Amino acid sequence: xxxxxxxxxxxxxxxxxxxxxxxxxxxxxxxxxxxxxxxxxxxxxxxxxxxxxxxxxxxxxxxxxxxxxxxxxxxxxxxxxxxxxxxxxxxxxxxxxxxxxxxxxxxxxxxxxxxxxxxxxxxxxxxxxx
Amino acid sequence: xxxxxxxxxxxxxxxxxxxxxxxxxxxxxxxxxxxxxxxxxxxxxxxxxxxxxxxxxxxxxxxxxxxxxxxxxxxxxxxxxxxxxxxxxxxxxxxxxxxxxx
Numbered sequence: 541x542x543x544x545x546x547x548x549x550x551x552x553x554x555x556x557x558x559x560x561x562x563x564x565x566x567x568x569x570x571x572x573x574x575x576x577x578x579x580x581x582x583x584x585x586x587x588x589x590x591x592x593x594x595x596x597x598x599x600x601x602x603x604x605x606x607x608x609x610x611x612x613x614x615x616x617x618x619x620x621x622x623x624x625x626x627x628x629x630x631x632x633x634x635x636x637x638x639x640x641x642x643x644x645x646x647x648x649x650x651x652x653x654x655x656x657x658x659x660x661x662x663x664x665x666x667x668x669x670x
Numbered sequence: 671x672x673x674x675x676x677x678x679x680x681x682x683x684x685x686x687x688x689x690x691x692x693x694x695x696x697x698x699x700x701x702x703x704x705x706x707x708x709x710x711x712x713x714x715x716x717x718x719x720x721x722x723x724x725x726x727x728x729x730x731x732x733x734x735x736x737x738x739x740x741x742x743x744x745x746x747x748x749x750x751x752x753x754x755x756x757x758x759x760x761x762x763x764x765x766x767x768x769x770x771x772x
Contacts, residue, residue: 555678555705556678556772559703559704559735565755567762569756570756664762666676666762667768667770667772668678669772
């Protein structure tokens, strides 16, 4: 089965990102395919490489990165939501005149069309949010 | 095949469960997770709603979220089934589509 995942919340306001992570991990471990994970609204806050949670706390950004590394996941961050919340990659920094970038490795910034495509291409879209 | 409805809000906080129970068709499955697990506890003001739904729907609760809130299996409403994340994946796999009542 081919899944697509939508994450609408950041790591520290709500459990949604943890739930999405554990679901995605369980699905991949069962041999299912994950077409894409789309981070929308505050969900884009899962993609900043500048977070430094305490060492005894789970690191949600790293969790997603490691899962993406292991299973070659496509982690897509909504561009409009990212711009509003200060999530920046090289391209966005140049386009908007910013002096820094913070997008974590394995994530990429793209448009809402990627969510629509994921919904069309996958068998099931599972939404996690508040 | 039927639909899977996911509810992640406590029935004491938001009306997601009520909306889900009102709009889901007989034969549907409902998964309670995150704060939604409070709806699976027996002897609360919300218990009768879930017990009633069990007449024509299946109700599941996500075990890690249930336990994370200090709840034990003996407090579960009779007929509600516990699943882990792998079971959550199986429910999604088996259904027609997933409706998240976020």
